[in-house]
Amino acid sequence: NAGVTQTPKFQVLKTGQSMTLQCAQDMNHNSMYWYRQDPGMGLRLIYYSASEGTTDKGEVPNGYNVSRLNKREFSLRLESAAPSQTSVYFCASSGIPQETQYFGPGTRLLVL
Amino acid sequence: KQEVTQIPAALSVPEGENLVLNCSFTDSAIYNLQWFRQDPGKGLTSLLLIQSSQREQTSGRLNASLDKSSGRSTLYIAASQPGDSATYLCAVNSGNTGKLIFGQGTTLQVKP
Numbered sequence: 001n002a003g004v005t006q007t008p009k010f011q012v013l014k015t016g017q018s019m020t021l022q023c024a025q026d027m028n029h030n031s032m033y034w035y036r037q038d039p040g041m042g043l044r045l046i047y048y049s050a051s052e053g054t055t056d057k058g059e060v061p062n063g064y065n066v067s068r069l070n071k072r073e074f075s076l077r078l079e080s081a082a083p084s085q086t087s088v089y090f091c092a093s094s095g096i097p098q099e100t101q102y103f104g105p106g107t108r109l110l111v112l
Numbered sequence: 113k114q115e116v117t118q119i120p121a122a123l124s125v126p127e128g129e130n131l132v133l134n135c136s137f138t139d140s141a142i143y144n145l146q147w148f149r150q151d152p153g154k155g156l157t158s159l160l161l162i163q164s165s166q167r168e169q170t171s172g173r174l175n176a177s178l179d180k181s182s183g184r185s186t187l188y189i190a191a192s193q194p195g196d197s198a199t200y201l202c203a204v205n206s207g208n209t210g211k212l213i214f215g216q217g218t219t220l221q222v223k224p
Contacts, residue, residue, distance in 0.1 A: 004155075031210050043156075043201070043214040050209060058211060090155060097210030098143060103156040 002026055004104035006091050012110045013081045021076040021107050023091030031094045032074035033101065034058075034066060036087040043090070049074055050097050081111045114139045114206045118215035125192055126223050133187040133218045135202035140180050143208050147176050147187050148201045150217070156201065159187070192222045 007022045025032065033048040035058075045058030047066040055066050063085060065077045074093075078085060088108050092101040115138045125131055135145070144163045148156040160169045160176040162185065168177040175188040185202055199219045203212040 033210065033212075040216075042216045043203075043212075045211055048210060056209075092156075094210055098205070098208050099210075100146060100158045100161045101210065101212065102158060103148075105155045 004091055004093055004102055006089075006104040006107050008107060009105070010108045010110075012112065013078075014112055015082060017081050018077070018079050019081065019109075020078075021089055021091075021109075022073070023075065023104060024073045025091075025093040025102070026072065027093060027095075027102065028071070029093040029095050029102075030071070031097045031099075032068065033092040033094075034064075034074070034076045035090045035092065036060065037090060037106075038087050046076065046089075081109075083111045085109065086111045114142075114204060114213045116202060116204050116213050116215040118200075118202060118218050120218060121216065122219045122221075124221040124223065127192060127194060129192050129222075131189050131192055131220070133189070133200050133202075133220070135185040135187070135215055137183045137185075137204045137213075139206060140183050141206065142180060143205045145176075145178055145185050145205070146203045146212065147174075147185075148203065150199045150201060152198075159200075189220075192220075194222050194224050196220060197222050 004025045034046040049068040052071045091104040094101045146161045147159040162178045173190040199217045201217045203214045
């Protein structure tokens with residue numbers, strides 16, 4: 001039982017490049033989330049998916065898109081990376097939105 | 113808009129001391145509150161979740177309390193150990209959507 005897994009662990013991009021961050025959970029959870037963590041700003045919600053087939057914007061959605069591929073997988077896409085998107089990205093999941101969230105190990109992204 | 117504050121930002125104590133971490137939030141209309149631990153370079157680990165109808169939750173040496181009317185929660189750590197050194201984050205769920213609003217965290221150092 002791996003919990004929440006994220007790939008890649010670390011990535012360097014040039015401004016304007018695109019990439020997709022992958023997240024998968026094996027806990028049969030319905031809800032999944034993407035956060036970013038920045039020094040001085042704390043953790044902020046980017047997008048979330050309360051259940052398979054639904055996605056909604058969080059606090060800082062600009063510059064990102066998401067896909068809930070199936071119940072297990074929730075991906076985050078940066079279409080045209082900007083230096084302001086340099087951050088640590090965390091994926092999380094919960095059984096239902098009101099329950100405890102379980103976090104993945106994070107993806108460290110550097111945009112030059 | 114919900115805002116979550118954690119004081120102090122950093123705390124250093126000798127091993128064996130009992131300590132209290134504080135979390136305050138501006139809007140008392142919350143669904144639940146969660147406490148997390150984050151080790152350097154790692155993801156978040158859930159410690160305790162308190163529903164809005166509860167006053168406290170306990171897990172081992174940890175005890176979290178919630179006073180919704182005053183917008184406060186505390187995390188009490190008994191008999192602290194060097195292994196407790198980490199950043200502790202509180203997060204508020206203001207609705208039943210799972211959208212967590214995080215505080216900036218308290219970084220704890222327990223000295224042997």
